[in-house]
Amino acid sequence: MIDPVTLAVIQAGLQQVCDEMDLTFSRAAFSPVIAEADDRSDGIYAADDGSLIAQGAKGLPVFVGVMQFSTRTILDRIAKGLTAAPEPGDIYIVNDPYLGGTHLMDVRFAMPVWREGRIFCWLSNTGHWPDTGGAVPGGFSASATSAEQEGLRLPPVKLFKKGVLDTEIYQIICSNIRVSEQRIGDVKAQASALLVGEKRLAALLDRYGDATVTEAIAAMRAFAAQQMRALIGLIPPGTWRSTAIVDSDGVVNQPLTIALAVTTTPEGLTFDFAGTSPPCMGPMNSVRATTLSSVYLAMRHIFPDVPISAGAFEPLTVTGIEGTFLDAHYPRPVSGCAAEVSQRIAEAVFAALVQAIPDRVTASPAGTSGNFGLGGHDPEKGRDYVMYQISGGGYGGFTGGDGIANGCSTIGISKAPPVEIMEQTYPVLYRHYALHEGSGGAGQQRGGLGLDYEIELLRGTARASFVMDHGRTGPQGALGGQDGAVNRVEVIRGGTTLIPEHLSKAQDITLTPGDRVRVRTPGGGGYGPPAARDPALVAEDVRLGRYTAKEAARLWPNG
Amino acid sequence: MIRGGVAPVSNEIEVEYAMPIHVPMVDVRTVGAGGGSIARVDAGGMLRVGPESAGSVPGPVCYGRGGTRVTISDANLILGRLPASRFGQAAEAAHLAMADQIGAPLGLSVEAAAEAVVRIANTHMAGAIRMVSISLGADPRDFALFAFGGAGPLHSVALARELNVPKVLIPARPGITNALGCVVADLRHDFVRTLNRPLDTVEMTEVHATLAGQEAIGRRLVSAERIALQGTKAIFSADMQFVGQTHLLRVPLATPSPSRADLQAGFEAAYHARFRVDLPMIRANLVNLNCSVIGVRPAFDLSRLIDPKDRQPKAEPAATRPVWFGQWVDTPVYWRDHLPLDLDLQGPAIIEQMDTTTVIDPGTTVSSDADGNLIVAVSP
Incomplete structure (x- = not known):
């Protein structure tokens, strides 16, 4: 020994x-x-x-x-x-x-x-x-x-x-x-x-x-393994259910559903995804490795003390993914799996377990990486470029306080690339880069605010593509809290505003100089009933401009 | 990390949220382990130390200010490295807490538990030192460890062993190092000018004019200070990268009028030294031109930090007490101010002074230089 x-x-x-x-x-x-x-x-x-x-x-x-x-x-x-x-x-x-x-x-x-x-x-x-x-x-x-x-x-x-x-x-x-x-x-x-x-x-x-x-x-x-089992012991025995929604697969404009039942067993936890949507036409499929990893990372969010090791995963069993979009096979397209579907899987885990161990889990975070790809030719530098912007969003409220504003994605630790570096490297101007006001879901502890940015193309032509999520439904509130604001993408071309058909996903939108793209990322879900929020905190949010007085009056009627 | 006697200045220090502040600052990295770091056995049965800290209030159990969770300081006390006599009743409480919180769950004696806590803390600190040195492309084995702060000399010899650093230098007044720096450090003005253009398109006359301009302003600012100076010097460098990269590498310049070839060669050499990679197919980018103008203060006589009148002709222990080095060893305790400059001591020993306690592990030897720095030779 x-x-x-x-x-x-x-x-x-x-x-x-x-x-x-x-x-x-x-x-x-x-x-x-x-x-x-x-x-x-x-x-x-x-x-x-x-x-x-x-x-x-x-x-x-x-x-x-x-x-x-x-x-x-x-x-x-x-x-x-x-x-x-x-x-x-x-x-x-x-x-x-x-x-x-x-x-x-x-x-x-x-x-x-x-x-x-x-x-x-x-x-x-x-x-x-x-x-x-x-x-x-x-x-x-x-x-x-x-x-x-x-x-x-x-x-x-x-x-x-x-x-x-x-x-x-x-x-x-x-x-x-x-x-x-x-x-x-x-x-x-x-x-x-x-x-x-x-x-x-x-x-x-x-x-x-x-x-x-x-x-x-x-x-x-x-x-x-021993540590993970000891922590799982904190979860009251039983089955805890949740669902999470992916906006669409990018091709067929229909939501995809992740259905999850988490059950405590003598060996650990079983995550059963039976009832989840079948594989989809578009790129929102996940592959087995990514699906399992998403469950692991969600558990590590909940129990961050456990070291990252195969032993920590031993007590976790995943079932019911065969025949669903969480276990896609060749030649199903999968570009959205790592950045987006993984976060919906994690959201399903959070939404199930926040009911069981409310002190250790938050309401749902923004849960999208905000992938925005822009490719084109920069005539000034005489070269082609591919710009790739990711962005943060609001985190869910939790027992100890409001959600963090503009936090990195659930699956990331990524810093958003600095505006200065982006403007140096690519022919774009950031017209603003700010908090997405009013976006945090109402609750006793509200969700954090998302991000609101707008870029303008300065030179050459370019093609914009988006793979984001939570455009249809916001990040879930928990224990009576409300959902956070949805993700919004707007393309402003020659004075007209275009909203992509699939809301959070679009491909090959041609931009010419002066065209703009505005992205507002989701706010986090609220935690606990809004009526229980301290009115002084509501007033402070209004004073700081996070919510307008009107929004606050609607979201927190007794605030 | 200090190379060639020069404290490095970086413009990539991350202050909070991992966001770098691109302003030149002395490159100081701090490790989240201190006397107040809390030790615990986690749910899986593993011993952990920090990052949670008891701070100074409620502080370690041995402070007797209401702290209930054992810390690195408690472990040092239990091992005899800190004098129990100064802690009174609370020393006993520290023993009980260590036995209860660490010893019992791990099946270890109080001493073995305290030793384990110190060893884990040292591993974290050594790991952090290694990260800092390797992130700058250096091998810790080529350095001496400079121990300062109130707690530095308690751990420094063990850390040097862990890191294979052959030598530890303990200045005369480790506990007031920062305050001393404020009083005697040189004046310095740093200038940064961003060009951010491929090297082959840069006008070299602009480079030379920029560096000369920075030096002129710096010299004017330094000479305007009402402080006695021995002289003024200027140091030049360029921050470079390959076109397409975002991280920068600093390239020292011998003169304010380098040729284009000097910049290219200096960059390639610096890049290879850091990453062991050559990329002849990619162009170099000249990002920043830098100049530091330094007003050199007159030398300060370090040997006077300890009053020469207090020094004794021969090292005599003031006392002896048991200290744990894998087992209890009767260890001589010396008073720092009484040690002679021609010191030659064998570990184990404890050296106490007003501002710190130094632990000299068995198997190491201590000498002193003319400035009164203790030099501990750590055999590999």
Whole structure:
């Protein structure tokens, strides 16, 4: 039995390896989505089954469980001879959503760590590339009906062979994606992060010994499972139900429903999605890996103490996703899975469990990444560009207070790219960037406010695409609280205002200089009955201009 | 992290919400672990230390101000690193709390529990130091650890061991380091001018004029101060990146009139040193030109921070007390002000002074330099 001190030290050491990989990746990256928005993640995975050993604290949460599925797929394919067996110095690349992935833009690298001729574990990372080809710049085609329209799909292949970049594979990739000349910088940054991790991990193994570290990894896994079970013990026995609504799939203008029943069992929790809508035509399908990861990340939001490890997921069982849009297969389009559907899944988990453990769960947060892609040609700089804007929204009210304003998405930790960087890099002007006033759902603790921004195209022509959500229904209130305000997109062209048919999703809207796009992101759901709110807080919100006096009088009649 | 005796200045310090403030500031990173950090056993049975803190009110249990949860300071007290005599009744309460909150759930003795708390705290601190050093591209093994603050010297030797830092430097007055800096630091004015253009399109005459202008204004401002100066110097640098990147890398410039080739070569070298990557196919971008003008104050005699009259010819312990280093060891306790400048001590030892307590672990040796800094040699 490993002593508790060595165990904690090794756990911190493995965490450090991941954090250092995260840091190297962001600092060296070219893609602003990686460098500024931290849309990437790095982790350590088991040699035998790819299960998660440790993951960087600054990685994007939606990747929390995903890379263990993609690593497992690589191991399976190697075993079956579908993918070439690894040699020292090899790094695999893969972005296939159906092989344990998310959407095509999330490109994974995986590298085995060798100790005395054997693989000790795998290091893997994911980075959101600004473009991987397909119908629209940035990859978020709101009207794609098959995977081919979404971009280039790579099965696991060796991009680096014995430490050397395979320029033939690299050229195939570059010929199929936009703005390819900078990708070499991101490819080298992504590989460099793994190499830094390998070096730090080797130092840890040299210091404590491979056998001790192996023992510690097993103990960490057992402890994480034990801790998750102890926390699940706080949930009163029973079944807790909820639904969450996706606006539409982008093609057929009908809502998609996620139906969830969370049941306590002696082993842990079962998440049953029976009754959820079938796979859809448009890109709002999810794949199995992303669906499971979304449940895991929702539980980690609720119990943030549990370390990110395969052990923490052991007590969680997901059923009923077969035949639904949460377990789509080739060639269903999936670009919305990582950024949007994942957040509706998390919302369903929050909405179910807030009833059971109201002290630990918030009303629903904005729950959309606000993906806005703009692609075009900048005549002043003489080059093509793909701009990708993500944005925050309001968080749900909770037992301790009002929701946070303009917080990052449920699945993200991303900072919105700074306005200054966007205006320097792309031919756009931000006319305003402000809080979405009046958007927080009423409640005893109100929801946080969303974001309200408007950009103007300054030069050249461009095409705008949106993949957002919560345009039809707002983030859910809880325990008597009201829903937050819906997401709104407006395109102002030559004095006319266009509202996309699918509200939160649209593709290829042509813009010319002077045209504007205004986006208002959702406010968070309210928590508890509005009548119970302290009138002084209502008055303060009015004084600060968060709500007009009229809005406040309507939302809080006794305020 | 100080290299070549120069405190680094960064314009990417994140103040809150991870938002960087692009204004030059001395690059100080703080670790969320201190004497008040609370230790606990979590629901899964793992020992955790921090980030929750008892602060100074209610403070650690041993302060006797109503704190009930054990902290790093309580662990240091239990291990004999802090003098129990100064804490009175509360020292006993700290023992009971440690046994109850950490020892019992983990099946450890009070001493082993306290040792575990200190080791975990050290691991966090060492990890943070490692992150800071590696984020700047440096290996902690090439450095000495400078211990300051009231609690720094309690942990510094153990931290140096953890980080493989070969040497620890403990200044004469660790507890008043910041105040001392206010009194003796050099004057400094920093200038930043943004160009943000590809290097091959920049007019070099504009670069030279900008840097010369920054230096001239800086020298004028420094000379207008009514403070005695030994001299004035100017330091130049450029912030660069590859076209398409957002993070910057600082490239030192030897003169205010570098050639285009100097800038390109300096950037490539700095980039390779940081990321081990060459990208000859991508153009370089010149983002900022920087100049720092420094008014150098006359040297300050550090050896006078401890009154030379108090120094004794030979190191004599003032007392002996048991201190836990894996087991109880009778450890000599010295009074810092009495130590001679030609010091040569073997650990274990405790060195006390008005503003801090220094723990010298077994297997290390302590000497002193002419300025009265203690230098602890940590064998790997």
